[in-house]
Amino acid sequence: MDFEFSEEQRMIQETARRFAVNELEPLAKECDREEKVPPRELLTKAAETGLVGSIIPEAYGGPGFGFVEQAIITEELSKVDLGLCLSVVAATFGSENLVFYGNEDQKQEYLPPLVMGEKISAGAYTEPDAGTDVAGVRTRAVRQGDEYVINGNKMFITNGTTCDWMVALCVTDPDAEKRHQRQSLIIVEADRKGVTRSKITGKMGIRASDTGEISFEDVRVPVDHLVGEEGRGFYQLMHFFDTTRTMVAAQGVGVAQGALDKTVQYVQERKVFGKPLAVNQGIQFQLAEMATRIELARTITYKAAWKVDQGRIDPSLNAMCKYYAGETAVWVCDKALQLHGGYGYIDEYDVQRFYRDAKILEIYEGAKEAEKITISRRLF
Numbered sequence: 001m002d003f004e005f006s007e008e009q010r011m012i013q014e015t016a017r018r019f020a021v022n023e024l025e026p027l028a029k030e031c032d033r034e035e036k037v038p039p040r041e042l043l044t045k046a047a048e049t050g051l052v053g054s055i056i057p058e059a060y061g062g063p064g065f066g067f068v069e070q071a072i073i074t075e076e077l078s079k080v081d082l083g084l085c086l087s088v089v090a091a092t093f094g095s096e097n098l099v100f101y102g103n104e105d106q107k108q109e110y111l112p113p114l115v116m117g118e119k120i121s122a123g124a125y126t127e128p129d130a131g132t133d134v135a136g137v138r139t140r141a142v143r144q145g146d147e148y149v150i151n152g153n154k155m156f157i158t159n160g161t162t163c164d165w166m167v168a169l170c171v172t173d174p175d176a177e178k179r180h181q182r183q184s185l186i187i188v189e190a191d192r193k194g195v196t197r198s199k200i201t202g203k204m205g206i207r208a209s210d211t212g213e214i215s216f217e218d219v220r221v222p223v224d225h226l227v228g229e230e231g232r233g234f235y236q237l238m239h240f241f242d243t244t245r246t247m248v249a250a251q252g253v254g255v256a257q258g259a260l261d262k263t264v265q266y267v268q269e270r271k272v273f274g275k276p277l278a279v280n281q282g283i284q285f286q287l288a289e290m291a292t293r294i295e296l297a298r299t300i301t302y303k304a305a306w307k308v309d310q311g312r313i314d315p316s317l318n319a320m321c322k323y324y325a326g327e328t329a330v331w332v333c334d335k336a337l338q339l340h341g342g343y344g345y346i347d348e349y350d351v352q353r354f355y356r357d358a359k360i361l362e363i364y365e366g367a368k369e370a371e372k373i374t375i376s377r378r379l380f
């Protein structure tokens with residue numbers, strides 16, 4: 001058993017850490033306050049630094065890292081700002097479907113521009129009436145000759161209005177006996193006729209990350225845009241989530257650690273009753289509990305990512321790390337804000353942004369209750 005990062009992994013960590021401090025930190029407040037996505041140059045710089053598309057194989061221009069390296073990058077960027085982290089590490093969101101199930105032509109065409117930061121992808125699964133119950137999607141793809149004709153609506157899609165293409169979960173066989181065999185994953189370019197998109201504004205957190213609503217009205221795509229097998233979309237997507245959940249968990253670890261770091265600094269500077277808050281043992285104990293929970297979340301997250309890289313995916317472990325790291329981030333950020341007192345409540349201090357950002361980690365890519373369903377199923 002070896003809990004140490006390799007030399008290469010430590011270098012990746014250091015590179016990501018520097019990028020976060022130099023490139024994300026200066027943008028974080030403004031993008032949050034104004035609810036705006038960062039300038040496109042950020043993605044270009046991240047791509048040049050080798051932080052984009054980390055699991056994309058070398059054959060398609062990527063670094064061919066594993067999910068452990070992806071988690072390292074994600075943790076470091078999330079320590080500074082989760083919304084901006086997403087605009088880098090989730091700029092390739094959805095493309096994992098192609099890495100796992102795409103054919104050679106699809107990989108050659110769609111993956112290299114992502115790694116270069118020239119294109120952005122999205123995973124369009126959720127609908128206004130189907131989130132946790134993803135098999136309940138209604139977007140319909142009807143085959144007509146050499147094309148699919150797609151109609152339907154997608155909701156809460158990360159990169160929804162900024163992506164160049166997306167992988168959409170569509171119903172291709174509404175009459176299939178099992179409801180999980182009705183769907184397929186299909187690539188849809190955002191500039192196809194009939195695709196309309198609108199930005200969702202007013203988000204509580206991750207305001208630097210684009211979230212959109214997408215509608216398809218008689219959108220025609222060639223049948224060669226099918227990813228993997230027709231009727232296997234649901235199962236392919238479950239495999240996708242079984243890997244990408246480690247990335248959401250790493251976001252939780254990063255957000256929690258970022259909030260703790262800020263708090264450790266603050267309590268040493270802030271004087272109450274003539275002494276720094278930090279000398280108070282009650283406060284030290286709170287910090288110790290925060291650090292312990294973060295370490296647990298980190299350990300389980302890297303273990304899960306490591307198992308994915310070993311080809312031994314453990315859905316229950318992945319569900320555990322995602323739910324535990326998300327809950328830890330929310331819990332730690334709540335304590336962190338409390339320890340900042342009134343200053344924590346105003347946006348001059350970053351801790352309130354971490355507090356608002358953390359909540360999404362208990363909701364997207366499977367609400368924590370959905371994770372608990374996966375875990376408890378294993379127990380029986």
Ligand SMILES: Cc1cc2nc3c(=O)[nH]c(=O)nc-3n(C[C@H](O)[C@H](O)[C@H](O)COP(=O)(O)OP(=O)(O)OC[C@H]3O[C@@H](n4cnc5c(N)ncnc54)[C@H](O)[C@@H]3O)c2cc1C
Pocket residue numbers: 093122123124125126128129130131132133155156157158159203206211360363364365366367368369370
């Ligand atoms: C900012 C943001 C970004 C997102 N990005 C993407 C994206 O890129 N692609 C994408 O496809 N989707 C995305 N989503 C959608 C997200 O994955 C869904 O919101 C999430 O899966 C929950 O679905 P829902 O909102 O429909 O909630 P519902 O399914 O309506 O559930 C509501 C709540 O009920 C509880 N619940 C649900 N089912 C159960 C159950 N069986 N037992 C106990 N409790 C239950 C949970 O607490 C859940 O939060 C994003 C959402 C947000 C807010």
